[in-house]
């Protein structure tokens with residue numbers, strides 16, 4: 001019986017996150033004078049153990065079942081002030097559930113792409129020595145238009161659109177179709 005209580009406790013925490021309510025239910029059970037002291041102790045210790053287990057499992061479950069719907073709906077992200085990006089630099093950022101990369105080339109222009117390599121899906125980075133987008137996994141290279149120029153990548157990187165607000169100087173990156 002004790003395990004049913006504890007399992008219920010764990011499941012309710014994971015699904016509702018309302019620990020206060022669950023604690024109240026357990027306390028009501030404990031205040032029942034028919035419950036012997038040994039059982040009280042068992043319940044308390046097991047409940048604590050399961051609560052700890054639940055607090056460890058909850059983030060894991062949220063990670064395993066990400067909010068795909070929410071993330072899939074992302075059509076643009078703000079990346080802050082344009083002048084915070086040095087010339088000849090790149091930064092990987094999160095675009096919904098996917099990585100993106102924004103590059104400020106040696107010419108000062110901004111470009112952005114999905115950062116998943118078209119070979120075997122490693123995340124690409126900017127190589128400021130060569131001025132190319134580079135995939136460290138198998139030495140794949142893309143130029144600053146996202147075109148695959150050497151190594152195993154079979155296709156270009158899909159582009160993202162970069163807009164800089166002329167008043168605020170803030171960079172907004174969006175899907176090309178979202179800003180058309």
Ligand code: FES
Pocket residue numbers: 117118119120121122135136137138139140151152153
């Ligand atoms: S995963 Fe990028 S080159 Fe292989």
